[in-house]
Amino acid sequence: MAASTWRKVLNTLQIGNDYTVKPAGLQWRSNTYFIVATVAMGMFTDMLLYGLVVPVFPYMLRDRIGIPPDRLQSNVSGLLAAYGAAQVVSSPFAGLLAxxxxxxxxPFLLGLLAxxxxxxxxFLGQTLPVLMLARVLQGISAAxxxxxxxxxxxETVGPENLGKTIGSIFGFISVGNFAAPLLGGALYEKAGxxxxxxxxxxxxxxxxxxxxxxxxxKVAVRYDSKDTSPVDYNTISDDQHDGTAEARQADDEEQPLLGSKDEEIASFKLSNDQSKLARMIPILxxxxxxRLLTAFLxxxxxxxxxxxxxxxxPTVAQEYFNAGSLKAGMLFIPVGVSDLLFGPLFGYCVDRFGTKWVSVVSYTYLVxxxxxxxxxxxxxxxxxxxYGGLLALCGVGIAGIGAPSIVEAGVIMEKYYAANPDHFGEQGPYAQLYGLSSMAFSAGTNVKIGDVPRVRHANASP
Known part of the structure; x- marks a missing residue:
């Protein structure tokens, strides 16, 4: 009895690997909604902590380190760039490791540790190199x-449900992304x-x-592999847990009369004669x-x-409306609210009608x-x-461009994995895939054209 209890404790803490004893709370801990909520919370925390400290950086540099006022902006830009560079460089390695x-x-917990x-x-740093190191670690965590x-x-919801899942997550985290600087500035003013x-x-x-x-x-399934009755994991089958079976079934149902499934799989077949580097990094x-490069673009x-x-x-808010940090932060709220409301809807449209039309319509609308x-x-x-109303309209378009690239990349990689299971191994190539996608996204976020509006604003001023 004591040994059985000890094994259950170890499995509950996910330290042991004895699959004959179920961990406590197995069903709700492996529930689809809980897994998705955990991923959403992880991304939300990352965006919250990124934006929360941005309005505090000038005060850190001035009061703690003694940076003169004429060098504050360049050092704040350096701290922001350190985060972005670390995320760009770390994302592919994070995917390969995972x-x-x-x-x-x-590795998910490793990112949280960083x-x-x-x-x-x-919180404790008193020198500029320490703050730089902190931002590098923050970028690695984001990766x-x-x-x-x-x-x-x-792997949890399958490619057929990925659009609305990503749309919902992005809508949720956008609130944290746009509200964090406002919240950070307000907290610093009130509580330091x-x-x-x-x-x-x-x-x-x-x-x-x-x-x-x-x-x-896929871990939860191991505990039930010897059960005679299947366990309902929110209608997600065991094959779906591997992210392949239901996608293949859907492809079969939508297959045209001319052409065959075998021909489609053959078009994604990779040569068996791969270089050593390609075997080490299977996604290469x-x-x-x-199509994959387009998704990254x-x-x-x-x-x-x-x-x-x-x-x-913030530049427009300051130059046009003489707004402080609080009022400038309020302008981000319409963008976040639009993303929150329309993200799941556009995600559903991606799952229902495909990625092409949603992305084309969304980008055309944004122009x-x-x-x-x-x-x-x-x-x-x-x-x-x-200006706030126009930002809200922009938020609608942003909600439409969130899911297509992620879903399209996932669908393409599903087909490569189905055609080349031995090349990619048991885990598949999905973390590598989204490592490259994250690298492309974070590279885009760090290409700032903030000086362009200043010229336009000056010309527009009476």
Whole structure:
């Protein structure tokens, strides 16, 4: 009895690997909604902690380190660039590492450990190199969270449900992304550093608990493999847990009368004569596929758009409306709310109608809306509301471009995996895939054209 209890404790903590004894809470811990909520919480925490400290950086550099006022902006830009560069460089390695491990949970927790270290260094750091190190760790954490989180989503819900899942997650985290700077500035004014980092450590604690509790679908199935009755994991079958069977069934049902499934699989077959580097990094041969490269390009453009909203909106708010940090932060709220409301809807459309039309319509819609951002000019509250309304319309388009690139890349890689299971191994190539996608997205977010609006604003001023 004592030995059985001890094995149950170890399995509950996911330390043991005795699959004859089920861990406590197996069913709800491996439930689809809980897994997706854990991924969403991880991404939300990453975005929250990224934005929470941005308005505090100038005060850190001035009060703690003694940076002179004329060097504050360049050093703040350096801290922001350190985060982006670390995420760009780390994302492919995070994907490769995750695909080499038997479960996603260990690298997922590793990313959180890096984020905890980064937050602690930001809270306690007294020199510029320490703050730089903190931002590098924060970028590494973001690489692990986004890469492994997206791979875990695909493996949990399958490609046929990925669109609405990603749309819902992106809508949720966009609120944290756009509200975090506003919240960080307000907390710093009211409670100083303890207020800002108290919220940060609270979010980390909740994130850690959820990541520790989650049990992946494919791990949960091992505990039930010898049961005579199947376990209902929110209508997700065991084959879906591997992210292949139902997608193949859907492809069979939609297959045209001319042509066969075998011919389609053959078109994704890779040569058996692969280089040593391709065997070490299995996704490399797939990068010759123009559809996959297009999906990465869409991720890059999406990041470019979002990154430049961060760069230009505060500038416009200050130069046009003489707005402080609080009022400038309020302008991000319409973007986040639109994304929250329309993200799941566009995600459903991606699952229902495919990625092509949703992305084409969304980007086409964004062209005139972005052009209309030239309409606001320096003025009173009416111009402030006009600018906020246009940002809300931009948020609708942003909600439409969130899911297509991720879903399209996943669908293409599903076909490569189905045609070449031995090449990719048991874990598949999904973490590597989303590592490259995360690299493209984060590269886009760090390409700022913040100086362009300044020229336009100056010309527009009376």
């Amino acid at each position: 695909d080499c491990m038997t479960t996603r949970q260990a 984020l905890l270290g980064a937050t602690s260094l930001l 692990f969270v986004w890469t492994i989180g997206l791979a875990l989503c695909l 550093y303890p207020g800002v980092f108290g919220l940060a450590f609270g979010a980390l604690a909740l994130d850690f608990i959820m990541r520790l509790l989650v049990i992946e679908k 041969p797939c990068l010759a596929d123009p 869409v991720s890059l453009i999406q990041g470019l758009l979002l990154g430049n909203f961060d760069a230009t909106v 005139p809306v972005l052009v209309l951002l030239r309409l606001p000019h320096p003025g009173g509250i009416d111009q402030f509301y006009l």
